[in-house]
Amino acid sequence: MSVIPENTAMDAPISDEILMAYADGALPPAEREAVSKALAQSPELMQRLESFLFTRGPMPRVFDAALAAPIPEKLLAILRAPSPPASARPAPARGSSILAQLAATFRMAVFSPAGAMATLVVGVAAGWLLQSGTRSDLVRLDIHGLTATASLQRALETAPPGGSVAVAGGLSLKPTLTFRSTAKSWCRQFDLVDPQGAQATGIACREGGVWHVIAQTGAAPAASSDGKIVPADRPESILDSLRAELKEGDALGRADEDALVRRHWRDGP
Amino acid sequence: MTDEFRTRMVELLPRLRRFAVALTGDLDQGDDLVQETCMRALSRVDQWQPGTRLDSWMYRIAQNLWLDRMRAKRVRGVQVDVEAADLLASPNGRSVVESRLTLQAVAAAMEHLPDEQRALIALVCIDGLSYKEAAEITQTPIGTVMSRLARARRELHARLEGEVRGPSVRAQQKPGGDA
Numbered sequence: 001m002s003v004i005p006e007n008t009a010m011d012a013p014i015s016d017e018i019l020m021a022y023a024d025g026a027l028p029p030a031e032r033e034a035v036s037k038a039l040a041q042s043p044e045l046m047q048r049l050e051s052f053l054f055t056r057g058p059m060p061r062v063f064d065a066a067l068a069a070p071i072p073e074k075l076l077a078i079l080r081a082p083s084p085p086a087s088a089r090p091a092p093a094r095g096s097s098i099l100a101q102l103a104a105t106f107r108m109a110v111f112s113p114a115g116a117m118a119t120l121v122v123g124v125a126a127g128w129l130l131q132s133g134t135r136s137d138l139v140r141l142d143i144h145g146l147t148a149t150a151s152l153q154r155a156l157e158t159a160p161p162g163g164s165v166a167v168a169g170g171l172s173l174k175p176t177l178t179f180r181s182t183a184k185s186w187c188r189q190f191d192l193v194d195p196q197g198a199q200a201t202g203i204a205c206r207e208g209g210v211w212h213v214i215a216q217t218g219a220a221p222a223a224s225s226d227g228k229i230v231p232a233d234r235p236e237s238i239l240d241s242l243r244a245e246l247k248e249g250d251a252l253g254r255a256d257e258d259a260l261v262r263r264h265w266r267d268g269p
Numbered sequence: 270m271t272d273e274f275r276t277r278m279v280e281l282l283p284r285l286r287r288f289a290v291a292l293t294g295d296l297d298q299g300d301d302l303v304q305e306t307c308m309r310a311l312s313r314v315d316q317w318q319p320g321t322r323l324d325s326w327m328y329r330i331a332q333n334l335w336l337d338r339m340r341a342k343r344v345r346g347v348q349v350d351v352e353a354a355d356l357l358a359s360p361n362g363r364s365v366v367e368s369r370l371t372l373q374a375v376a377a378a379m380e381h382l383p384d385e386q387r388a389l390i391a392l393v394c395i396d397g398l399s400y401k402e403a404a405e406i407t408q409t410p411i412g413t414v415m416s417r418l419a420r421a422r423r424e425l426h427a428r429l430e431g432e433v434r435g436p437s438v439r440a441q442q443k444p445g446g447d448a
Contacts, residue, residue: 016419024393026400051426052419059425060395062372066287072300075282078307079275162344176344177337189341244305244334245312251337 014038014045016052023052148204148211156188156204156211157265161257170195178260179243179251181205186265187214187246189239203242206265215242274314277323278307284396285327291391292335294376302338306331328396329406332388339384370429378428385409386421393418 014035021027022035039045148156155165155173164174177189187205204211252260285306290299309330310317317326379387385407392403400418404411 016423017415020415020419020422021400051423054426054430055390055394055422058370059375059429062370062375063287063291063395065372066290066296066299067283069286069296071282071286075300075304075307076279078304078311079279079282174344177341240301240334240338241305241308243337244309247337250333251340 016048019045019049020052023049023056148213152204152213153211156190156206158261159188159190160261161252161254167192175257176201177243177251178257179247180249181246182248183246184248186260187243189243201239203239203246205246209265214246215239274317274323275311278310278327281324281327284324285331288328288391288396289331289335290372291379291395292331292387294380295372302331302335305334309334322402325398325402325406328392328398332406336384336388374429375425378425381428382421382424386417386424389414389418390421390425394422 018027018031018035022032022039027035039049149168151167152173155167156175159165159173159175161175161178164172166172171192171194174191174193175188176191179187179189181187183205185205185207187203188211189201189203192200192202202213203215204213206212282303286296286299286303289302289306290296293299293302306327310327313330317323379390382390388407389403392398392406393400398406400411400414403409403418404414407414409417
């Protein structure tokens with residue numbers, strides 16, 4: 001396939017796209033020849049070519065260190081792990097709860113019948129959200145996990161894309177990303193900002209009309225006195241991983257998100 | 270099938286890491302992205318069609334994960350780290366191209382590009398894929414790929430070298446709409 005439009009005559013001014021293809025060695029021989037001739041006659045053209053040679057030659061080499069760097073064990077471990085047959089995987093059926101799915105994905109304990117739990121994500125969540133009286137107004141720890149209480153429910157339910165809604169204790173919530181989970185729930189990633197500017201970020205999913213906070217990390221240090229809470233040294237990356245596991249398809253664009261909020265989270269019109 | 274899949278993923282890791290570093294701008298964040306990409310890929314082995322290119326499939330996963338991250342970050346209003354851009358300042362007038370063409374400098378210059386252009390730079394200039402392959406991975410028409418890529422490369426060159434030559438280089442850039 002030629003990268004040059006058919007009606008491009010070579011005596012016409014040579015476009016940047018053609019010069020780029022020349023620098024990349026992507027032109028068919030005849031066109032390549034014609035560009036070479038034009039370059040020999042035009043210092044201006046030669047100067048334009050320089051951008052494309054530079055960005056293909058010297059510039060990309062700075063990234064080659066990554067090719068040679070030893071591969072971290074954590075990456076190899078992921079790929080080396082024995083792969084159970086799909087049928088034997090503990091993955092829950094579609095439509096099962098987000099928490100069950102999370103537990104399966106991360107092979108973590110989730111709520112025992114007694115309601116005790118020891119999960120990383122909820123641990124991180126509890127650390128920030130339950131550490132002060134004010135914040136514990138936002139979530140209630142129950143058998144379903146951390147259920148957002150009224151003010152957080154309302155904020156998650158109604159905050160428009162890019163908007164900000166006040167919740168309890170002077171905190172305000174700002175949704176940053178809205179997406180469909182693999183369990184077909186709607187989920188929102190959000191930031192919570194307190195009056196001092198401390199910021200936490202979390203993910204909540206809507207099941208049965210109720211928002212459950214499934215992960216929450218914060219700028220505020222997590223309460224770790226019980227030793228159960230795993231310090232989130234890179235809280236963002238924990239959330240990124242979670243979202244990557246949960247999300248199905250692309251995140252909603254602004255218009256779709258806005259429409260969804262207006263429809264009170266009911267599926268398409 | 271799965272064991273072969275894992276083996277091929279391991280073989281792909283060095284290139285995938287370089288691609289991720291090019292997108293994120295540093296090795297640690299790049300490795301986080303690679304990790305996520307591998308986990309996502311493993312959980313969706315059944316969606317990969319044997320006989321198609323594994324690298325393109327993985328790059329597409331990585332690119333989409335990264336675009337989501339960038340979007341979340343941008344909505345949040347996190348400021349781009351402009352200090353990194355100051356690395357480009359060249360007080361003694363020596364050529365940035367000669368003396369400061371470092372990963373940090375290139376990454377800082379790339380941060381000024383729109384996400385889509387950054388992804389194209391990573392795919393074509395850094396990984397060496399063809400325009401057609403990049404078009405398939407980004408699901409963008411090839412003409413758009415070429416015009417975006419040409420613009421991104423002029424911009425990067427101007428940023429990385431323009432500090433030495435002065436603003437005239439940038440002034441030469443044609444304004445113009447995307448294809």
